[in-house]
Amino acid sequence: WSSDVCSSDLQGFTITKTVVGSVAAVSGTENEFDVTYKIEASNSTNSSVTYSITDALGLDSDVSVVGTPTVTASTNVTKSLTSGFTGVSGNTEIIKDEVINAASSGVATVESYNVKVRFRINGASQAKNSCTGATGNGLFNSVTASFGNNTTSSNACADTPKFEPIKFAMSVIWEGGRQGAKVKIPSVTFGVNDTGDFEAENTA
Numbered sequence: 001w002s003s004d005v006c007s008s009d010l011q012g013f014t015i016t017k018t019v020v021g022s023v024a025a026v027s028g029t030e031n032e033f034d035v036t037y038k039i040e041a042s043n044s045t046n047s048s049v050t051y052s053i054t055d056a057l058g059l060d061s062d063v064s065v066v067g068t069p070t071v072t073a074s075t076n077v078t079k080s081l082t083s084g085f086t087g088v089s090g091n092t093e094i095i096k097d098e099v100i101n102a103a104s105s106g107v108a109t110v111e112s113y114n115v116k117v118r119f120r121i122n123g124a125s126q127a128k129n130s131c132t133g134a135t136g137n138g139l140f141n142s143v144t145a146s147f148g149n150n151t152t153s154s155n156a157c158a159d160t161p162k163f164e165p166i167k168f169a170m171s172v173i174w175e176g177g178r179q180g181a182k183v184k185i186p187s188v189t190f191g192v193n194d195t196g197d198f199e200a201e202n203t204a
Helices: none
Strands: 002-005 013-025 032-043 049-059 063-065 070-073 093-100 109-121 139-147 150-157 182-185 198-201
Touching (some): 013 049, 013 139, 032 049
Antiparallel strands (some): 013 032, 032 109, 049 093, 070 109, 182 198
């Protein structure tokens, strides 16, 4: 995974984002995975800071989110998390007007948020699997914090896992019937794959 911290130390308040651990396959599925991002807000100033966070997913186009991402805040976060967060379509706010305490004895105060996303790989293309630092490549995710008249941001990304579709073969055993006879076989679905309808011909 990679992390691209785009923030500068504006007034002693910073935001960072990383990928936690590795992308994990979901048991019982062939193409679903979990990825967790960690957001850390740090205040090294002598004053409390009021900030808000938005978090936007910019995933590989072969990837779709399953369900709703879950957000878990550290115990020192005092405000309630914003409801309806999805990471897309304008529903990117995680928290609004949170107040982070000043540094204590020269040690910065840190508040954190874990964002867990379950996603499905919908195709075998690997064109956008690798992280490039830009949205739409790999499992890209960008967080922005606003405080006062300032904003600061950070990006994190993990490569999209490679997905190899299952190869599935079907044969038709004829019992009797004339040579050249044909029969239509209905579509068979297995996992995310579909054979489509096809026609079998007796060549015996």
